[in-house]
Amino acid sequence: MSHAFFITASYALVLIGFGALVADAARRHATAKRLLAELDPRGDRP
């Protein structure tokens, strides 16, 4: 295996890992915001 493989695999793992974290946080945030708007239309929201 060439050095390029190890470098690419390292960067890909980190980017996929953080990408998944960002996507999950955005999904949870959007779902929570929508549900809050339904349940408490006049409440405290960001």
Added chain:
Amino acid sequence: MTIKADSSLSGAASGARSLHRFANPGRFLRASARVQVWLWVAAALVLGAGLVWGLFASPADWQQGETVRIMYVHVPMAWLAMGGYTALAGASVMSLIWRHPLADLFARELSPVGALVTALCLATGSLWGRPMWGTWWVWDARLTSVLVLFFLWLGHAALTRAFEDQERGARVGAILALVGIVNIPIVKFSVDWWNTLHQPASVTRLDAPGMHVDILYPLLTCALGFSLLFGAVVLARTRAAVMERRIRALQLARARREEALGA
């Protein structure tokens, strides 16, 4: 002497009071919304610049060649794994002493991110070790103590979710986090205390960094970028958790109202 002690006590008390202002979910969500946007923007800019610098504009190492570029992702993961755990211990102190509800939520949302970052540190270290040391893994003190740190993160994430009563889960998780903090100096100084295949500290040496600035600066830029991204992700997760808690309370109140009307 007495005056000094009194002033430090009042400082601590005012610090705790100002932290308790954010126990109000609405106030926390409003204040953090502004910080959140800036964190995402700063993380994207700094990390983008750091990764391009590290991958394309920094020189290869005279000994390791191009493989040294793995350092720009591996070292920030290692620092975040240890720094994040120290933050977890800080939140645990706040949770146990001041019973701050936000500290509980922060710790609960931090541990899965910390576990992933530690796993990435181990995986990228392994990918760096194979071409440099000729092996994916050795049971030396540094690698083993980071593996223990990974299990501590996983244990905290599992424990805080194992109880139906979330507050009880937070208490037990906080105790585990504080017991586990003893592992952080072991990780840090393992390369000095024992003979390890892992190299000793080269950036955080007190006398002088053991690397050229052409490699050091992109590394520090990547570390700052990943730290900002880590902070943005944990803040976004904590904000989502605050909203989810409010949703559960509203759903429970609605169910009770409907039950009362039905009866």
